[in-house]
Amino acid sequence: MARGSTRPTSRDVAQAAGVSQAAVSLVLGDKWRGRVSATTAERVREAAHELGYRPNLAARNLRLGHTRTVLLVVPALTTEFFGGVYTGAARVAAQHGFGVVLYPSPEGIGPARDPFASAQAALDGVIASSMAADALTAIRGDQLPLVMLDSDPEGSLGAATVNLDITDGVRQVADHLLSLGHRSFLHLAADIASWTFDVRARELATRLSDVPGTLLRTARAPISIEDAVTAAEAALSAPGPRPTALVCDDDKLAAGAYKAARRLGLRIPDDLSVTGLDDLALAQALDPELTTVRLDAELFGERGMRALLAVLEGRTPAEGDIPVDLVVRGSTAPPGR
Amino acid sequence: MARGSTRPTSRDVAQAAGVSQAAVSLVLGDKWRGRVSATTAERVREAAHELGYRPNLAARNLRLGHTRTVLLVVPALTTEFFGGVYTGAARVAAQHGFGVVLYPSPEGIGPARDPFASAQAALDGVIASSMAADALTAIRGDQLPLVMLDSDPEGSLGAATVNLDITDGVRQVADHLLSLGHRSFLHLAADIASWTFDVRARELATRLSDVPGTLLRTARAPISIEDAVTAAEAALSAPGPRPTALVCDDDKLAAGAYKAARRLGLRIPDDLSVTGLDDLALAQALDPELTTVRLDAELFGERGMRALLAVLEGRTPAEGDIPVDLVVRGSTAPPGR
DNA sequence: AGCACCACGTGTTACGTATAACGTCCCTGG
DNA sequence: CCAGGGACGTTATACGTAACACGTGGTGCT
CATH class of the missing domain: 1.10.260 (434 Repressor (Amino-terminal Domain))
Structure with missing residues (x-):
């Protein structure tokens, strides 16, 4: 030592x-x-x-009373998405002389689910994804300036929020599938309690309910390919008319759905249209390539950091959700007959 | 403020x-x-x-003279692999009262390529992946205790190294393909200057040179699916006999190879066997599932952290590379005739 | 000549914490 | 009745830095 x-x-x-x-x-x-x-x-x-x-940073930070360092709390890094968020946040942070420390929420890390215990750095503020739900209670206790990512604007008292326009993304997906002629839907939902997933379910349901004669069922799975396979396989082989369109909360779930479809001998998109959400590299690796909603992770991180900077300087953060775009690829087509 | x-x-x-x-x-x-x-x-x-x-952490750190915080320097998070490394490192760190701060190497982040400028936390030590090459020069200057991940044991003067036994992984791949009867190989190599990739090329070459009558060509691409597609497509449609086995430095490159094969009308594994390295979630999402080398990212992180702890306490880190395993799936088969 | 002002620094302080060194009581045993 | 020691705290100090307040000569201006 x-x-x-x-x-x-x-x-x-x-x-x-x-x-x-x-x-x-x-x-x-x-x-x-x-x-x-x-x-x-x-x-x-x-x-x-x-x-x-x-x-000596410790001495400087003590003297200055601030650290010009913020913490970015995200879910476990099982995907490149939050890598992009970090990149965006770090870029605008650097432009303002700030540093960003990344804290991926624990998956069985130690006993203390406390980001501040693990990232022991002295902090000026926090940006937290609402998906890292387990860490949030610890954060609430702290009176650090806080920006929430993809969080219920109503529910996060006081804290500024920066959200992707997921609602619009789901609307685009629904409209796309409806206009192709689909009427029987299966929603493969992420089995996570988080506002951003609630929104998907809600918007899909309301959008479809506008069109008479549509049918919507739901299956749930944790966000992993294996879990998605079993959930999708079960749902697709359930009794009753088979859905012609499978809307997944996430590209990874969609990848699982592909495997389930293969096992059941269903061809995509002829027998089953599939959509995802994220536009990971994975989406283009699938065959056929996945129709999905592109989320701009870096912009998301940038906006989050800008909002925190605003809070830090006593300004009010900019309003407005971040637009998202449907990317139509080969996994969607009119329902086969 | x-x-x-x-x-x-x-x-x-x-x-x-x-x-x-x-x-x-x-x-x-x-x-x-x-x-x-x-x-x-x-x-x-x-x-x-x-x-x-x-x-106040700054005050405590100043008083104590240490921070019980270490920095983990990794390449940009475009894959879940280094998420796993973090998880492993953070777990053993927590057991010893340490925190881990993650620094993904900049891809166009700010002007200063200095991890210490971005992760402004006061640190006790550093674990650095050799793949984050651009950050290393900055690190060298610091006299912090350092552990290198996947780095040339000879080249990293003084610093302890913890390595995956990539050499053995490549040997397993080569033996697998040779025993299936393949003799004409294409190596799709990552276009990155890093020891861990040099090792792959070297070991594959020497392994194949042991068997008379084998042919080895090489193509290079940055680690992204799109780049891999174009590189693989070009290499596979080059004049001369077509390779029957494609050894990729990485699962992502393999995913690109799948797309290239599709475009050229080659069936996997009938016309072309493909192997990867990493065993990302992606590997099982591909069709057919990818034969690849499983790397235990969490164990890698654990070992890295343990080594750093040893250095910090004046002990000498444990020796020995981390074993890796070939996972045979559907992408490899005897060469078609 | 007198005065302001500039160039070029130095002495001192405070940030908030952890801990070594130092007091008080009060109780207990001989 | 006094020595000794536990129980219960307090006072003082240092960590390394940034920045405020203060010199001290010299120089230009009127």
Whole structure:
């Protein structure tokens, strides 16, 4: 634990350069114009480089009272989606001199489901996906500035929310399938208690209920390919007329549906149209390629970070959901006859 | 930035409980046995809870001289693999009272390619994947305890290394395909300068060179499905005898190869056997399911963290590569005739 | 000459925490 | 009746940094 030679401090640099510690702080903090001569400044920088000086972040954070670091709480990283969210958030954070620390919600990590215990960094604010539901109670307790991602605007008291326009995405899916002539639907729903999935179910139901003669059934599965296979296989081989359109809450579920269809000897899209949601790389790897709703993960992260920045500066975050687009590929077609 | 009411400090708690700040520190640090009465301790805890007190991490870190936080540097999260690595690392870290901060290497993130600028947390050590090559130069400069993942044991001076036994994985792939009767190979290689990919190429070449009459060609593509499609399509439609076996550096490349094969009208595995490496969820979503090498990402992360813990405590990390397993599925078969 | 002002720094302080060192009581045994 | 020690706290200090407040000569201007 104790290293032989301790790290050099700004005082060490000061001594090496023959100046006071204050001067070092000025120079390295780039606040020396008009306070320190250019030659002295250069001497300080040299000494710092020579000693391999790195400022002690803990001390700086303590002194400054803030860390310019925010925490991004996301579900377990089983998909590239939240990688994109991070990328977007980190990009705009960097432009404002902020850092982003990523906290994937625990799947059996340790006893304490407390993001702040694991990401022990001192934080200025938090961006949290509502899908990381288990971590939220811990976050609520903290009075840190908070932005919620994909969360019920009504339900998240006080906290700003940034949402994808999932409602519109589901509407586009429903309209697409309806206009192809489908009337018998199966909804393969994610078995997760989260607002963003509730929205999918609700919007699909209301959209279909506008059209007389439509039928909607629902199956549930955790978001994993294997679980989706069994759930879809069971639902598709249930008694009664077979659905002609399968709307999945997620591309991964759709991938499971593909396998289930293969097992049952159903051809996609001839016997069964399938749609997903996310537009993961997976979507284009499937055969036929998956009709799905593209979510712009990076933009999502950007908007989240901008909203948090606004909260941090006392402004009110921009309103408006993030638009999403239906990408029609080969997995949807008119129902076979 | 400046909140109306500043966060309560341990001194505020002390005042509320009618004790000194030291007593608060003792109680909350669980070091009060024999120093503070149980009733007083309870009173302190109540006051702390009442005020919503959270210790200031920056101050604690400064005082303690360490943070019990380590940084995990990985490539951009385009796959679930490094999510698994994080999970494993975070689990053993939590068992030892450590936190893990995840730093996905920048893909166009900000100007500074410096993980320490982005993850501004004060750190005790670093675990870095050699695939995040662009971040490494920045890391080298720091004298933090370092563990390298999937890195050349010779090349990473001083730093401990933890590696998957990729060499053995490639050997298993080669043996599998050879025993099926294949003699004409195409290697679809990741277009990334990294030791772990060099190893794949080297081992495949030497393994095949042991068997007279084998042919090995190579195509390169960045690790993305689209790039893999074009590279594989070009290579498979090149003049000369068509390879019967396609060894991919990665499951994603294999997914691209599937699409290329479809476009060329080649059936898998009848006309072309394909293998991957990683065993992502993707592997089982493909049709036919992909024969691939399973890498245990969580174990990888665990071993990485254990090694770093060892370095931190002055012990020498355990030796030995992490075993990997070939998973034979439907994408490989004897060459058609 | 007198005065303001600038260039070039230095001394000192506070951030919030953990802990070493130091007091009081009060009880108990001899 | 006093020494000794536990029980229960308190006081003081240091961690490394940023920044405020304060010199101290010299120089230009009137």
